Amino acid sequence: MERIPILRMGQVLLVTIQVDMHDQLAVTLQDDLTAKIVDTGARGVLIDISSLEVVDSFIGRILGNIATMSRVLDAQTVVVGMQPAVAITLVELGMSLPGIRTALNVEKGMALLQSSMDADEAVLEVADASLED
């Protein structure tokens, strides 16, 4: 069966969507990603959609689901590389991708993920310290 590859880079899972996604492929990606977060204990998910020429309400919904599910599994999702024409179309369609964090490109997305993972660690350390008191 056709699948979108998920690469692991340290604590981050990297997904680059390079094909015109049909609905089943998007659902499979959602399932594969959640399973992989659990398997690897990843803290971040970076989804590159720079090759996607169309994001309709279904794909938008799947991206939102992935962001919410990863949050529930203690990981963060950032979507990067959206084409300008896709952004314009999404807004006109009436979707604002609530709950999804975005960055302009892979580099900026990685930096965003890193800083929020660091912030999470800091909060955990503070919690640990207050337990010791």
Next chain:
Amino acid sequence: MPIRSAQDLVLVRQAVRTWSAELKFSLVEQTKMVTAASELARNTLDYGKGGQVTLQMLQEGLRKGLRLSFEDQGPGIPDIDLALRDGYTSGGGMGLGLGGARRLVNEFDIVSKVGEGTRVTVTRWK
């Protein structure tokens, strides 16, 4: 073109992309038309139990356009005003398909008879 499976949605998107590029639509216009086609083709598949789309190139004087007509023989839409409202869905979607598609095109027409089927026609002019 037939719309019978999720794979057909991809083929419809590709055909609409090719046709809009041929009409020299800008990239944003192409993307809007392809996205509208994707929403309507999915409606045809999910709610209309499958059907077909007809693509038509139009020439009116100096202006050119692309018209898509989605037809199904499904259960039909009892309340079209309600179906067009953002956020309303009778399925599991976000309720943006029909209303959203209408915002992405220049002309939008919908005819539906309960028990007989639905035809949605959209046109975008260059």
